[in-house]
Amino acid sequence: MLSSISNSEPFFPARRGWWKGLLAFLISFALIAGAGEWVSRQLSFEHAWHGEQVQVPPGGILTETDSDQFPIYDTLYYGLGDAIDNAKKADVLLLGNSRVLSGFREKAVQEASARSGLKFFNLCYPANDGMVMAYQTILKHDLHPKIVIINETNFFNWGISPFGKDTTSLGAWRAWVRVWEDRISWTVRAQLHRFLPRFGWGKTYRVQPPFQYQSVEDGCLCLDNQLSNQKTYTVNDPKLSEDPTAEEIAAAKMFRDEMAKRGTAVVLTDIPFDREPFLRDNENKSSFGALMKLPENSQPFQRADKLAKLLGVPLIAPAVVGLRTTDGSHLDEASGDKFAQAFFQDFLKLSRVKALAVQEKK
């Protein structure tokens, strides 16, 4: 006899009495929904989302990252919407992984843009893709920026993340569907959770689910609800890594040469992060509830310095004190701004940048 799990239900049930089931369903659902609402509101249950959403910033949304990182990949790689058009107009592209998002947020980038007259676009691919995605995007959309600023950590290699692999293999149609679906989902869910809360079993919502908005204007992170006002921990001193490998040097030279063909200058940077624990199997991901303070003497990797010298490009990696990360890897908002301000102070002093800035102002 078939039992009562999955699709092994007995078919062709009795014709009569269907209304009993429907009634049981409606009454039960009303009772459960009422109880859920009471639990989530009256008991100040913090792990629930009631549909509160921030205002969409002017210029539209590039993506929100409550779900996967696919939308960012799909949008940039296939040039969906206006993002890539804006990247084409930019004088300076920011490249690297997700640390570039948190290290160069919109406010600091806009300030630098206002001071110099240069247009910036954050073209980072947030998972660890090495340079593959950035390189392919530049070629695919024939981007000709004047300068690229590259966060050196884990960039000069041919590694590709599952997101990158998936996006590049599936095609533009699928990407469009995915981005469209993601946006609909975000809107519909917010409306739904006004009536039925979203519980976060084992997760903390803190009123809103984790999200990040990137601007289509400059690709920068303009809104997020990552941790703030949390307990602070100081992390270990960073240890300098080994020298860049031959493969990395070869990849870096190839990238530099391709950029040179396009009339693009390369500038390296090294956004600080909590190297020691992050390299230790991401064990510190368990402490997502705390901010981590970076060591006061946070210095660039030796490898970044060596690579810059080998490539003959400038390295701007200011040692900023008092930086904190939200998870051992990404600078929090205040620290990101602090780092970016220090970076742009040096960056705008570069002779090439000065010359460009003069041209733009004319």
Add this chain to the structure above:
Amino acid sequence: MSFISFPFIILFLAAMACRIWIGPTKAEKPYLAALLVLSLIFYGSFIPQYLLLLLFTTLVDYYAGNQIAGTDSHPRKKAFLVLSLVSNLGLLAFFKYSGFALDNLRALCALLGLNGSWVPQAALALPIGISFFTFQSMSYTIDLYRGQIKPVNSYWRFLLFVSFFTHLVSGPIVRANELLYQFDRKRSLRWMVSLQGLYLMILGFFLKMVVADNLADYVNRYWERGGANGMPAAVPLSLAVMFSCQIFADFAGYTSIATGAAYLLGFKLPVNFNSPYIALSFREFWTRWHITLSRWIRDYLYIPLGGNKGSGWRPYWTLMVTMVLAGFWHGAAFTFLIWGALHGFFLGLERMAGMNGKDKGHSGMTVFFWSLLTQAVVLIGWIFFRAKSVTEAFHFIRNLSNVSYGWNTLGQITPAFFFILPVLLMHLRSYCVESGWMKSPGIREKGLWAAFMLYFIFTLYGKNNAFIYFQF
């Protein structure tokens, strides 16, 4: 498109609208035409170009089927059967296994110290559901060859049989004699049928969105730690149990949505799962897990290879070959081969020991211990199924014997145990029903469960993960 997506909801509502307005008895030609168009949209939404593949497969099999049925010449029948098999298996080999073959050729070159850079990289995306629709299409020509069915008189009907969106990409693997005749049967939409279909869909969405997707969050994040050096046994064991519940909820959830949707649209799909984790033996497990694949493999592979016939080691050899091929069907990787071989070995051992349910003379205690062994091996098998490499799987299994204590990772995955509960309770209920201790849920009880499940679908859904079986 995935079942867990807004486009699917729109597509399904469109199909239901057709059912109500142009297909009240579901046998109307415009209704079947609408279902065909919607099915092609469903498949085309993944990668539109691969629609050509679906059309090619069905055209070849339809033509071959007609030729097989239209001749009395045995060699001619055989020639067209070979054409069908070669085209289906050729496509499968090209899209699914060429990458695996090329990777191994490259590895072999490296092993022999040769330059393997001439070996090309496989860059094509796997057409979604190819393993399912080729098997289904192939079964049509084989059944015709065996004289078990009559040919279908319209290509469009055959195309609808293969491409019907409810079962197209992950089964159940439906046979021609199960679905084709339903196209002509008149069935009006009744309240009870609608509620039953909705219940199955809610159950499926619950299993997928609440159970599988939430478990996937933990399994995906922590799986690699299960094989890390010095990890205490509790961690890999918990992760393996979580994955076994995840894959069940994922696949059974998919099937339940498919069956419910088909039921609402007027069609009955075969049962695919029946509480597999209460199986007392390996043989029973395979009559409860992915039932439509088990019987496909039995009827089209195991029996033609000799089945139970033959003496000595022959039946065991047949069993092993069949299960290894079944493993390989799941994916082009050594981990799936080992998974299949593991089941093949224990199915053989069980048969040898007379524990496959045919010999009733065993004591209750023996049966109990054999059932424990069955479930333990099934769990070990899932480790190979989930692992990215054989080495990773062996590291994972090695840690299962590490009796040291460690709370860190285990503490982090503890919340996931909550999502195992529905799977455990459902299996427990099934066991009680099958043992005659409880009755199957009645209409009111189902209404109550549906309310609970729907509430949790809306409020406790996990991060959307693709169905595991989509990759096959």
